[in-house]
Amino acid sequence: MSRVLALSGSLRAASYHTQLLSCLQPLAPEGMHLSLFSGLGELPHFSEDLETDPPVPVRELWQAIADADGLIIATPEYNGAIPGVLKNALDWASRPRGASVLPGHAAMVLSASPGLFGGIRAQAQLREMFALLNVYVVGGPHHSRRPHPPRPHHRS
Numbered sequence: 763m764s765r766v767l768a769l770s771g772s773l774r775a776a777s778y779h780t781q782l783l784s785c786l787q788p789l790a791p792e793g794m795h796l797s798l799f800s801g802l803g804e805l806p807h808f809s810e811d812l813e814t815d816p817p818v819p820v821r822e823l824w825q826a827i828a829d830a831d832g833l834i835i836a837t838p839e840y841n842g843a844i845p846g847v848l849k850n851a852l853d854w855a856s857r858p859r860g861a862s863v864l865p866g867h868a869a870m871v872l873s874a875s876p877g878l879f880g881g882i883r884a885q886a887q888l889r890e891m892f893a894l895l896n897v898y899v900v901g902g903p904h905h906s907r908r909p910h911p912p913r914p915h916h917r918s
């Protein structure tokens with residue numbers, strides 16, 4: 763059984779991104795269990811001062827990532843960047859230095875932003891951050907918008 767942990771970058775009750783992840787759960791193929799981590803809003807703001815005795819929500823995040831074989835991140839873009847709540851969670855997940863649970867995980871990055879660029883900047887930032895953290899992002903498909911419809915068939 764492979765285990766995939768899904769994180770939404772939005773805390774909004776009716777979040778499109780959280781809904782997207784919930785819709786993926788029943789689509790998981792046989793042998794894959796997809797669970798949604800819902801504790802991002804409980805995490806304290808990251809501070810190195812808290813690292814020596816991390817609060818329970820931080821330990822829960824670390825455990826959930828450690829238990830997972832892969833990650834799916836669905837996130838909106840706020841002002842051209844990933845939301846603070848997601849950055850905070852990834853900063854926590856990147857610690858303790860040298861003993862983070864993140865390296866080696868595979869990850870998929872999604873956005874359901876209704877904006878013109880479809881959250882492409884937030885996705886690009888996540889890919890850059892994951893490269894630093896040795897998290898391997900699935901390369902494609904990589905559409906910022908709906909793919910073009912097939913070309914009409916021309917008769918000669």
Ligand SMILES: Cc1cc2nc3c(=O)[nH]c(=O)nc-3n(C[C@H](O)[C@H](O)[C@H](O)COP(=O)(O)O)c2cc1C
Nearest residue numbers: 772774777778779838839840841842875876877881
């Ligand atoms: C503070 C703020 C900034 C936003 N900035 C962007 C942006 O830069 N690019 C974009 O595509 N959408 C932007 N949006 C629109 C969000 O993509 C949209 O509200 C989206 O539905 C939020 O995701 P959610 O439905 O999962 O909460 C912004 C929304 C907020 C609240």
